[in-house]
Amino acid sequence: MTKNPRTLYEKIWDAHIVERREDGSALVYIDRHLVHEVTSPQAFEALRQAGRPLRRPDRTLAVPDHNVPTTARVDNEGHLLPIADPQSAKQLAALAKNAPEFGVRYISATDPEQGIVHVVGPEQGFTLPGTTLVCGDSHTAAHGALGALAFGIGTSEVEHVMATQTLILTPAKTMEVRVEGKLSPDVSAKDLILHIIHSLGTAGGTGYAIEYTGEAIRNLSIEERLTVSNMSIEAGARTGLIAPDDKTFAYLFGRPMAPKGQDWEKAVQWWKSLATDEGAVYDKTVIIKAEDVQPSVTWGTSPEDVVPITGVVPDPASFADPAKQAAARRSLEYMGLEPGQKMEGLAVENVFIGSCTNSRIEDLRAAASVVWGRHVADNVKQALVVPGSGLVKRQAEAEGLDEVFKAAGFEWREPGCSMCLAMNPDKVPAGERCASTSNRNFVGRQGPGARTHLVSPAMAAAAAVTGHLTDLRHLEPVEMGEKA
Amino acid sequence: MKAVKIVEGRAYPLGESNIDTDIIIPAHYLKTTDRKGLAKGAFETIRAKEGNVFDNPEYKDAPILIAGDNFGCGSSREHAAWAIKEMGIEAVIAPRFSDIFSGNAFKNGLLTVVLPEADVERLLEVAKTDPITLDLENQVVTTPFQDRFHFEIDPFRKRCLLEGLDEIGLTLKDQDKISQYEDVLASDRPWV
Ligand code: SF4
Numbered sequence: 001m002t003k004n005p006r007t008l009y010e011k012i013w014d015a016h017i018v019e020r021r022e023d024g025s026a027l028v029y030i031d032r033h034l035v036h037e038v039t040s041p042q043a044f045e046a047l048r049q050a051g052r053p054l055r056r057p058d059r060t061l062a063v064p065d066h067n068v069p070t071t072a073r074v075d076n077e078g079h080l081l082p083i084a085d086p087q088s089a090k091q092l093a094a095l096a097k098n099a100p101e102f103g104v105r106y107i108s109a110t111d112p113e114q115g116i117v118h119v120v121g122p123e124q125g126f127t128l129p130g131t132t133l134v135c136g137d138s139h140t141a142a143h144g145a146l147g148a149l150a151f152g153i154g155t156s157e158v159e160h161v162m163a164t165q166t167l168i169l170t171p172a173k174t175m176e177v178r179v180e181g182k183l184s185p186d187v188s189a190k191d192l193i194l195h196i197i198h199s200l201g202t203a204g205g206t207g208y209a210i211e212y213t214g215e216a217i218r219n220l221s222i223e224e225r226l227t228v229s230n231m232s233i234e235a236g237a238r239t240g241l242i243a244p245d246d247k248t249f250a251y252l253f254g255r256p257m258a259p260k261g262q263d264w265e266k267a268v269q270w271w272k273s274l275a276t277d278e279g280a281v282y283d284k285t286v287i288i289k290a291e292d293v294q295p296s297v298t299w300g301t302s303p304e305d306v307v308p309i310t311g312v313v314p315d316p317a318s319f320a321d322p323a324k325q326a327a328a329r330r331s332l333e334y335m336g337l338e339p340g341q342k343m344e345g346l347a348v349e350n351v352f353i354g355s356c357t358n359s360r361i362e363d364l365r366a367a368a369s370v371v372w373g374r375h376v377a378d379n380v381k382q383a384l385v386v387p388g389s390g391l392v393k394r395q396a397e398a399e400g401l402d403e404v405f406k407a408a409g410f411e412w413r414e415p416g417c418s419m420c421l422a423m424n425p426d427k428v429p430a431g432e433r434c435a436s437t438s439n440r441n442f443v444g445r446q447g448p449g450a451r452t453h454l455v456s457p458a459m460a461a462a463a464a465v466t467g468h469l470t471d472l473r474h475l476e477p478v479e480m481g482e483k484a
Numbered sequence: 485m486k487a488v489k490i491v492e493g494r495a496y497p498l499g500e501s502n503i504d505t506d507i508i509i510p511a512h513y514l515k516t517t518d519r520k521g522l523a524k525g526a527f528e529t530i531r532a533k534e535g536n537v538f539d540n541p542e543y544k545d546a547p548i549l550i551a552g553d554n555f556g557c558g559s560s561r562e563h564a565a566w567a568i569k570e571m572g573i574e575a576v577i578a579p580r581f582s583d584i585f586s587g588n589a590f591k592n593g594l595l596t597v598v599l600p601e602a603d604v605e606r607l608l609e610v611a612k613t614d615p616i617t618l619d620l621e622n623q624v625v626t627t628p629f630q631d632r633f634h635f636e637i638d639p640f641r642k643r644c645l646l647e648g649l650d651e652i653g654l655t656l657k658d659q660d661k662i663s664q665y666e667d668v669l670a671s672d673r674p675w676v
Contacts, residue, residue: 018665019658023639027658029665031676039561041517052652055662067515087515094517131676138560138584152584154562156591156651164655166662170638172583202502203554206583236557238583259675267675302502323501323552421511442506442558443529 005277008243009174009209012149012274016132018166025170030161031131032148034117035062035104037095038423039136043159044098055165057103061126064092065116066423068109070386070413080110088424102162115389115415118142118356122226123391125255129244129271134161139356139439141232145225146252147244147274149209152233172239173283175208179216181290186473188366189224190358190437190456192216193231194296196288198306205237208284211276212242216290222251223362230357231439234303243275297343297469298441298454300331305441307343309459309471315339334443335451336431344471346453350434351376351383351464352446353457354413355420358437359388361395363457367437368401370461373478376409377467383410384426386418408465422447435463485593487648491575491618494546496537497611498530499604501552505585508556508564522563523570538571548616550607551578555596556585565589575618577625579604590641591651595620603633620646 018027047054054060067088074080083089099106107114118139121127129147134140136158143150157167177196210232220228225242232240249268252258259267294308316328316339353367364387376383385405387393393415396402402412419426420438428434430449437460441452453469462470513525530536537543549568555578556564565588575595586596597618607616610627617626620642625633644651669676
């Protein structure tokens with residue numbers, strides 16, 4: 001008997017069932033668990049109180065990222081600098097104590113490999129195709145770019161995984177997001193995912209596991225795929241899978257925690273079998289035309305509030321749904337914008353290049369190529385470049401990208417979540433605008449009263465050097481030899 | 485976990501859609517190492533506005549919250565569920581919840597009830613003047629005006645909530661099955 005054709009999601013799901021339950025739920029084995037300082041202290045504490053061990057420390061990796069300041073962490077003599085905020089310091093100290101106590105490998109804030117969990121996982125080869133991977137953070141969806149069934153969980157689930165290496169789950173519905181055709185060279189993976197979120201809406205993926213397919217997705221590099229999968233949660237989906245292919249295997253080969261030797265051969269063989277079978281049926285398919293994607297920017301306080309950079313702020317009255325109209329009105333008031341206002345030319349006081357969405361080496365290269373030979377505009381008060389990990393930082397330094405940014409007036413920082421969320425000292429002041437490569441433009445996300453415009457790294461760089469939101473296609477070319 | 489059977493009383497008629505986790509509990513309140521003390525930060529940006537439902541004495545200590553579509557979207561922070569629980573809220577009613585939020589709510593004995601938009605609209609009306617009753621056993625929401633709205637709930641979640649079961653304790657009873665799975669995994673996919 002031949003097996004029913006299955007999707008990538010179903011294959012990974014089936015391979016991880018410890019037990020199916022009558023009510024439709026299942027006990028699902030978790031292969032990989034990433035832990036950071038914000039969503040783990042209560043889980044560790046609960047284990048301790050119940051006298052329960054952490055079942056598989058060897059499948060768990062802890063890295064601080066959300067709270068760590070991105071300024072120098074040690075002084076000239078190599079002594080650890082104190083963290084000014086006592087509450088952040090307490091949370092970070094808790095992780096530093098909990099991880100070794102429960103036998104978990106801990107990458108400390110001063111280790112060269114430290115970085116944002118979702119940057120560290122793939123680059124260490126901790127994230128592997130066909131694994132189940134969880135983390136107490138909703139952008140865990142990012143790891144789906146390598147074909148891992150990866151999703152964010154809450155602290156009680158973190159505790160459940162620590163204690164049992166499983167979760168009780170019900171299967172998600174499956175949604176194929178097929179991106180047909182080729183992306184224009186002017187647009188990035190960030191523009192693509194913003195376009196997709198705009199098409200699906202922030203709740204369009206709720207209850208679904210997305211699989212991204214199609215020519216445009218196949219053509220993306222692994223780092224670009226990470227940007228796409230990362231923001232699946234902004235469309236409501238906990239998971240955003242991409243089938244592993246030769247690019248995935250080439251990316252993983254030789255990474256510190258990736259399989260070696262015979263194991264590698266076996267693994268690749270199995271990974272190749274994971275692709276969705278011909279004839280498998282998704283619960284829903286959404287088709288996106290790559291040619292429709294343009295350099296994009298958000299105007300409101302929801303990630304679905306996307307327009308092309310050539311566009312204008314929409315009129316709230318133009319939305320059919322009264323709830324949407326009300327939401328748009330609130331957004332515009334918060335953002336200090338008027339209907340019909342052009343997006344291009346909107347002055348920004350802050351620029352942030354970083355976050356788990358856009359802080360990898362290709363992102364920094366894209367931004368640096370725009371910045372090269374130019375200077376941060378006078379009206380921009382803060383322009384930060386925050387590499388996603390220590391490895392990304394050193395790679396960028398080896399390529400001289402740090403010099404490009406510094407010469408242009410950017411600050412070159414230590415790895416961490418930084419200005420993506422207002423938990424560490426990097427914040428956008430109230431009422432000020434920020435062109436940001438992060439993933440959420442929620443009210444107060446980058447600091448109370450902060451006004452966020454989500455963009456790609458190249459567009460953030462263009463905003464920094466012009467002082468306003470800019471269509472990067474309109475930048476005057478810099479002549480060789482004119483380098484500032 | 486405390487068992488939940490009936491939730492009865494006044495309800496905050498909030499009603500807005502896309503209430504994200506940054507609105508429920510802003511990031512600067514997440515720097516805590518325990519589950520308590522979050523109620524003071526709950527809905528901070530909403531409470532900053534004059535005449536908001538949370539500070540209206542009419543709804544003081546209401547055990548129910550009625551919200552719009554896509555409640556709890558955004559981050560995975562369980563602090564959102566802890567903060568709402570600590571406010572004394574035991575159930576949230578909305579046309580749709582984000583997946584992560586409803587999971588977190590359930591783990592903390594906070595009931596999330598999904599009802600069609602029209603029913604939620606009706607309850608928002610009633611909530612302004614009268615109490616609402618939520619009966620988990622029979623899966624209905626009722627009002628003093630003979631409204632009777634049936635809701636669906638995952639049977640496993642229902643059982644856990646009604647009996648106040650500890651999920652981890654339950655799963656640990658299956659240790660042997662987990663070990664067996666790990667043995668098979670070690671031989672089939674040794675690289676994992
Ligand atoms: S960079 Fe932002 S979105 Fe990513 S893990 Fe950190 S806080 Fe979350």
